[in-house]
Amino acid sequence: MSRIVVVGSGIAGLVAAVEASRTHSVTLVTKAELVESNTAYAQGGIAAAYFPDDSVASHVDDTLRAGAGLNVRDAVVALCAEGPDRIRDLLAFGVAFDRSGGDLARGLEAAHSNARVLHAGGDATGAEIERALVRAVRASGARIVEQAFLCDLVVADGAVTGVELLLADGTADVLDADAVILASGGAGQLYAHTTNPAVTTGDGVAAAWRAGAAVADLEFYQFHPTALAIPGSFLVSEAVRGEGAVLRNARGERFMLDVDPDAELAPRDVVARGIAVEVAAQGGRPVVLDATALGAEFLARRFPTIDAACRAAGMDWSREPVPVTPAAHYWMGGVATDTSGRTTLPGLYAVGEVACTGAHGANRLASNSLLEGLVFAHRAVAAIDESGAWPNAVAWPEAPAWLDGALVAATPGEHVDAVPVDRAQLQTLLWDTAGVHRDRERLEAAAGVLAGWRASAVGGRTRREREDANLLDLARLVVSSALGREESRGAHFRSDFPSTAAEARHTARTADAADAALLIDTEVTVSC
The missing domain is CATH 3.90.700.10 (Succinate dehydrogenase/fumarate reductase flavoprotein, catalytic domain)
Structure with a gap:
């Protein structure tokens, strides 16, 4: 029985913990209370080709079009083809989706060619999913550690062997693990205006980056x-x-x-x-x-x-x-993974918004985020079950091929006279320079300002100070990535490069919709 540590309590973390606890010893750690996550605030719903007048191929096509040519085809196919079964799982967990005339109700959202989005409580879909999954986790036998801040990943001999935590009482703790599954969400607190809750300070992405895991698509x-x-x-x-x-x-x-x-x-x-x-x-x-x-x-x-x-x-x-x-x-970028959630660092998996599977490409299709967390949490646990947690049995796979040619974000050094970072100033800076509209002049100015800020003194930092340090690291990475992509694509818009490049930098990732559809031989059955 392997020791699995899951970090995060949104849909990805909760599903990973429930599924892994069936055959492993699981500890789920979460930054705040168990119920606090981006999932709990999700209104729009969860998309899946669940109905007889829809198809997986159509869902794939819509996802590819929204992704603006940077989707990883295999990830999109996995996301859409496994979606209907994962919806059945949620129904089995007791998620009370809205119904119409006894059947599941569904809605249409932007860029979907079919009405395939399921809701619960009208606009409380995430809260209902969170409720059902929290109940399942509490019944699973998994150990739950709340108010535990992820400081860093523990790395030994090139592999992740645990996590370093800051507990609610201010003490430090280290949990040993055969595998760590990051499910810690995004980093909306980088920006002055965000729909994300206060806990979304990108701690998982920052910790993985410091540990040496590849990160990708941070400009999106x-x-x-x-x-x-x-x-x-x-x-x-x-x-x-x-x-x-x-x-x-x-x-x-x-x-x-x-x-x-x-x-x-x-x-x-x-x-x-x-x-x-x-x-x-x-x-x-x-x-x-x-x-x-x-x-x-x-x-x-x-x-x-x-x-x-x-x-x-x-x-x-x-x-x-x-x-x-x-x-x-929502951050399309994050810790780069293969279609089983494996990062480039042995022993480390990432699922949900913290991960970059490539399924979303340059722009996430509406209501695909909850589905991504659900599908890839299952796939990560399946990979652990099949091969054994690292370092057991099999060699860790090579980095996914789609990372070849990906933009590498540079992090400029700090000025010798750097001053402590102020979060509100950082959020305003990112909003003004790396927000909806971007250009070289403003991005270069932002990079200069960020280089003039530093984190608080290392060691003995409070949770707030550690969050600010993570936000500073990530702000530099986002600005560097946005400078590097000299085109406009998906969620990344450069007013000085308003056109989309004729060829994507990640050409190995792309496929046209027809090619993707040919890969799919999935018959959609309905169980409403």
Whole structure:
């Protein structure tokens, strides 16, 4: 029986812990309470080709189109082909998806060619999935350690052998492991506007990078187009636009009709840039989301969480449009893995948003994130079960081929007179220079500012100081990666290089939709 440490308690971490605990000794560590994660805040739903009028090939095609030519084909096929079975798993765990006439209800979201997105509680899908999986973890026999901050990975003889933690009482602890599964989420706290909770400071990516694991695609940060333009940047789900809400400028005009044929249902990066351009053109006056045509009763029933948030802010979105802004939402980049979650560092797996499987390419298709965490957590545990946890039995595989030619982010040294980093200043800097719109002048200026900041003194740091150190490392990596990609692709937009390069740097990763479809021989069955 191998010792497995899982870091993180979103959908990826919870599933990994439940599945691994069937045959291994599992310790799940989480930074805050068990229920606190990005998953718990996910509104939009989970996508899968689950219904008889849909197909895996169609889901693959949509994912490839959204990814702007940088998807890893094998990862996309795994994601979409295994999606229906993983939805059945969630149903078996007791996830109460919304139903219509006894069958599972489904919605349409941006850039999907079919209505395949499942919801729960209207706009509380993540919270319902988290509830069911937390219950399963508590019943699994896995040891649970809450309020445990991941300081670093323990590496011996070139392999990960455990984790170093900072516990709630300020003491340090080291957990030995035969395998570590990172499921620690993204880094939305890099930005002044984010839909992510306060815990998302990129600790897993930073720790893996310091330990020597490859990281990739760090320039690709997805900005959700519609967060309420109020403190807290509360997310207004894409599903609201899927139901018919529209965006209007300060003059009341629907401007997205002139931006993309799919208007408000264009890919997220297109809508986010459209909003940013319109706000600038209107002298900074905000864009509004107009859902008034949907009616008060429908909005309260279909989107109870958003409805409550609007009303708490003093806005009645059934009677008047509400101001919205893009906000940092999801990181396509992260710790590079193969399709079994294995990183380039033996003994270390990564699943969910902390990982870069290549499934999302340059831009994540709406509602594929929960599915990715679910699918690749299963695949990582299956790989451990099949081969044995490192260093047992088999050699660790070579780095995935798609990493050949990937951008390598450089991290400039600090100035000798560097001053301690201030988180609020870092977040504003990243928002202004490495946000929705980027260019060389601003990115180079940001790199210079970041080089003038340093983390607090090494050793004896508080959790907050360690978070700030991680954010500083990651900010430098993001800016370096954004400087290196001299084109506009997916979520990465360079106003000085507005066109997409004729050939991607990662040509080994790409495939056209027809090629991808040929790989799939999956019959979709329905069990509603």
